[in-house]
Structures are given as C-alpha cells and as structure tokens.
Amino acid sequence: MDMLLLLAAALGFAWAKKKDQSERIALLVSVLSRFDIEKLMESLTDGYLRALGEEDAERQTQVWSYLEVQEQTLSEQFTAFAAEFATQDAAATRVSRLPVAIPYAARWWPSAGFDVREAFAVHARGIASVIENQAGLSPKRRAFTLSAELFLMQHTCHWYCRSKTVASARLLARHKTTYQQVLQSVSVGTRNAYLAMTGQSAAV
Template sequence: MDLFLVLILAATAAHLLNLQQQRRRIALLAQQLQPYQIERLMETLTQGYLRAMGEQGDERRQQVLGLLASSEAQLSEQFERFVADFRRIPAQQARVSRLPLGLPFATQLLPGTTFDMREVLEIHAGGIARAWRNEAGLAPRERAFVMTAELLLMQHSCHWFCKSKVVASARMLARHQTPHAQLVASVSPETRKAYLALTG
C-alpha cells in the first residue's frame, strides 16, 4: 500500500511539473508571436485555399487564389521576422524533446533526445517562402496544397514545442483530419529532408 501511495504521489508530482513547463513554453511562444499576425494570416490562407479548391472553373479558382497573394507575402515576411526574433531565445529554452510524451526535465536530463526549435522554425520559414515564390513551378492547385502542408506542419511543430509530439499529432488529426506522416509527405522535398534530419 505504501509503495502504491508513493507511486501515485510521484506520478502527480511529475504531471504537475510537466504542466508547469508546458505553461512556460506556451507563454514563451505566445510572447514571441504577439507582435505578428501569423495565426490570422494562416487562417485566411487555409480557408482561402479550401474555397479556391471548391471552385468548379479554373478561372474562378485563379481569381480566389489571386486574392490571397498579398496575405501569402505578408505571412512569409512576418514569419521570417518571427524566426529572427525567436533565434534570440537561449538554446536551453529552445530545446524540444523527441520523446512521444512530455516528461518533466526531459530536455535537461536527456539532451541527446532533443532538437532545437530555432532550427526547425528556420526550416519552416524556408518551406513557406519556397511555396510562396513557387520555386518548384507547381500548378496553382498543387502550390496551394504544398503551402497548406507547410503551414500545418509548422503549426504541428509549435504544438510539439508547447506540449509533446503525441499531443501535436492528435490536435492535427482532430482539427484537420490529417496525420503527421501525411503532412511530412506533402511538404516540399527540401522541407521534408531538413525536417526529418532534425526531428528524426
């Protein structure tokens, strides 16, 4: 009975410590995002792409996509500035655990199982900029698809930073009906290669 009580107390303490660390990460990310309109621009673009893909004719689809051009440019520019600001975060605060579940002090106790959020954000910034400039010369429909994947994978990384990989993947599945593996497969080859090399 005593051992059972000790285990319950230890699990409760670990859970509370984990929640405390997660709150700090959420506050840190919110503080860094606060000067920008990244979330609003992402919502505008993802909704706009869905609307464009629902259009029957190519001409009407092109009109809708054309209306999104300024939002794409703003998002790419603002995200580049956000990444530059986030680069100033101390390395220890930017570590993310590769472990599927969030564990207290995992980034400090198991540094070999971590990656740097500053680096993953730079990968996302490159992917968003490439999709915006359409460096691959994709057709409008495919370009919108890749840009959406780049944005959602970036959002997944932010949730991973704040909580854990399992929570981030569950949120992506619940909100967008998209598994993490599908997002990784749908971004540009350059993003995919760099992302997998960093995050494992």
Template sequence: MTEALLVLALLAVAAQVQKKREQQQRVQLLGRCLQPYQIEQQMETLIDGYLRWLGEAEAGRAAQIRGMLASTEQALAAQFERFAADVAKIAAPQAQVSKLPLWMPWAQQLLPRRRLFDVREAFAIHARGIAEVAANARGLSGKAQARQMMAELLLMQHTCHWFCRSRAVADARLVLRHQTSWQQALDAASPATARDYRALLAGY
C-alpha cells in the same frame, strides 16, 4: 511497502505539477513570440481560401480568390521569417524539445541529446519552406503550390503544438482538425523542408 507506494505517489504528483508548469511556460513563451504578428490569422485565411479556390468552378471567381491569396502568402512568408528570428533568441534549454511521444518533465535535464531537437532549428526550416513555396521557386502549378503551402503550414502548426504540449497531442490535433497525419503533411511539403525536418528528427 506502504512507504514505497507513498514515495511513488508523491513523485507522480510532483511530475504532474512540473509537467503543467513547463507546458504553461512554453505556451506563454510561444505566445509572446507570436504576439506581434498575424501568423495564425494569415494561416487560417490561406487554408480556408485554398479550399474555396480549389472547389470554385467559375474561372473568373477562382482567379480573383487566387490573386488575394498570393498577397497573403507573401505577407505570411515575411512575418514568419521575422518570427523565426525572434524564436532564435530563445535560450538553449527552453528551445530543446523531447522526441518522445508523451511529455516528460525535466526532459532537457534527463534525456540524452539524441532524444531532443531544437525548436529554433525547426522554425528556421519552416521559415525557409514557407518562403520557398510562396515564391514558387520550383515553378509549380497553382494547385500544386497551394497543396504544398497547406502542407508547410500544417507541419509548422504541428511543431507549435509539439513544442507546447507533446508529439502525441500534436499528432492528434492535426488529425482531428485537418484530417491529415504528420507523415502526410511531411510528405506533401517541399522536398527541402521534408529533407531538413527528417534530418532534424534523426533517430526519432
């Protein structure tokens, strides 16, 4: 009995060490892909700007804010397209992400394919969604476009956290930072993004 407990304890320690190693590798990998771009800063600029614009009562000032945001939308869409192309070069094992709520060490080796999704495909979906909303291909009103872009950005940020940490951590950060659940963000994103993302996570 003592030997069995010792073995279990050693396995638990090994799993924890491996978890930290894998997460650190993913944080560094994503950081290298993001490093050439200003995606995080542009995302913050847009979300803060949308909130100011939606709350601005003076029409002239609101129009000025919206004009500045439009150029940031276009810049972000262009940069994110290039970022997604960089992510597409990641090797297959590193690109696989567990659909389980909590981080599982050695998930790529141990889990069946249906329990994993490819983050390269996820970021390609986000790139298309951000570009579509930035171009306002569906002819949305200004406010509807802003809300849809915010949903696209929050969903993309959730994917980053899921890739680096876990689904549970990504869910918690989205709620704590933006008072929005993953399901709310997905429902508010463009129809194409919601459809493709649900297909990617089929069986979750």
C-alpha cells in the same frame, strides 16, 4: 506507506509536467502574439477552399491572385517570428524526441532532442520557397504544398509545447490528416531538412 509514496511521486510528476509545458506555452505565445500568423493561416485555408470550389475560371484566377498577397504577408511574418524566436535562450528551446511528455526531459537529456529555433528556421525557408514557386507548381498544387508546410509548422509548435504524440493527434483532429501524410506533402527541401534535424527516417 508505499501508496502514499506513489501518490506523492505521481503528483510531483504531474506538477512538474504542467509547469514545464506552461513555461513553453508562455514563451511561444509571448513571441507569436506579436504577429498575425494564426489569422493568416485560417484566412488562407478558407481562401484555398473557396478558390478550389470556384467554377468560373476568371473568378478563380482573381481569388488566387488575392491569396498571393496574404501568402507573402504570412511568409514575411513567419520569417520575422523565426528570427525573433532565435534570440531566445537555448535551454528553453530544446524539444524532446520522446513520444510522450516527460518534464524537462529536453534539458537533462539534450542529445535526445532538437532545437525548435532551428525547426522554425526550416519552416520559414520552406514556406518562403513554396510561395516563391521556383518549381513552377500549378496554383492548386502550390496551395496543397503550402498547406502541408503550414500544418507541419503548426505540428512543431504543438510538439514543442506538449509532445509529438499530442501534436500528431491535434493535427489529425483539426485537419483530418496524419503526420506522415503531411511529411510526404511538404517540399523535398523542407522534408529533408526536417527529418535530418529531428533525427527521423523518411518512413516515420
């Protein structure tokens, strides 16, 4: 009898977890699908590699100039996405700070989480700031910092849909970089706002 109860509890947990994550994914996709953000990210990543590998200085300058147009488009689209997502219901946009996924934890324990709408706003400002380049970064350094901003934004999407642990694992698998490295590579403004919002210390 005890085994049956444990099995029933395990099945119930798995069902609730899948339902919670499916709802989150569906909500994110419903808004994200209206934009070309993922395609632009892939195009920029490939473009940065092409620019960095270009030996001819004039040709490299041309590639950087071409990428600036895509960067601006990406920034505008993500800002619009963040504004659109900000209209979603607060109950559906909480993210649990727990390292593993527990079904609906962000709803029944809201103080242990943060609002992904606020996170997307932080990312939108960070991306726009790096692209504006008021800090006067070199093209190479600017590309490096913007890549980190985009990777952190992508990590937030996965954290919202799954969990922080899964998001960090996907970041490492896809981009060969750790969550900590990305946090250290984004702009100071983004890092400070992000850490304060997620309730983390600088030594995450």
